[in-house]
């Protein structure tokens with residue numbers, strides 16, 4: 001989603017990006033100022049491609065566990081330019097599976113400013129009417145999506161729990177990430193099953209057994225040269241981006257979780273061992289490689305892994321012996 005051609009004035013773009021970034025930091029619950037040209041410029045060239053990468057990678061995480069089976073319609077609530085809808089429409093498998101896309105956005109400026117993307121959506125329907133009633137879709141085959149929009153809202157819109165699937169991405173911050181884990185409890189109470197990142201429906205160990213953790217994933221960014229040059233003007237670099245997400249369905253997951261775990265932390269080198277947080281149950285557990293065994297592995301955060309049978313369990317550590325941990 002990065003523009004192939006470099007924007008004409010990178011210095012000017014950098015100041016727009018900084019301005020919008022400051023706006024998001026100082027107004028974490030504030031509405032994106034779509035009517036302002038600095039916001040439109042910064043979003044199109046910087047925030048949109050980075051959010052697109054987040055969504056596209058979350059789609060990959062979901063595909064890995066069969067999450068998207070049977071969906072025919074996506075609703076993109078708080079669509080902005082349609083970031084999530086574009087990522088669905090560009091996905092090789094989903095673009096043949098989906099029959100329609102509904103984009104719901106509070107700001108008519110956001111919808112009007114980015115109409116050049118419209119031809120890429122699948123039979124789209126755009127609306128500023130903030131309601132889930134009377135939409136032309138089969139709720140049992142519809143995925144309701146919130147990409148960085150829930151953070152600007154007080155609560156989920158009325159009727160959200162009538163839809164088969166929910167895909168929610170939120171900023172990977174302590175505040176938004178833990179709020180999402182609280183929401184996870186609510187979804188489960190409403191009869192939803194969490195398909196990813198969780199491999200179980202029990203309490204989230206990051207929420208119940210820690211006051212500081214929050215679940216988030218990390219993805220690599222392949223950016224064109226002009227974006228790397230733009231970053232020279234900026235204090236923040238984006239070789240990787242993070243996100244907190246939930247994929248939930250009313251249908252029970254059919255993915256086989258035997259011996260599987262999700263890496264919910266980065267690899268941490270400590271005295272005598274390397275540890276990495278892993279989630280497969282309500283326990284807060286770490287994979288551990290003892291340096292004396294010279295078998296250390298550094299695995300990416302967010303990956304699904306298959307655990308070897310010869311793990312040695314010591315307190316909250318799953319110590320890796322001779323057989324390596326395999327990414328799925």
Ligand SMILES: C[S@@+](CC[C@H](N)C(=O)[O-])C[C@H]1O[C@@H](n2cnc3c(N)ncnc32)[C@H](O)[C@@H]1O
Pocket residue numbers: 031032047048051077078079080081082083084104105106107110130146147148149152153
């Ligand atoms: C940070 S932007 C995210 C845009 C886009 N989904 C993305 O991932 O790039 C949040 C969007 O949510 C919209 N929004 C905020 N509150 C809303 C509400 N109650 N209903 C619908 N849209 C809302 C804002 O206008 C804004 O476009």
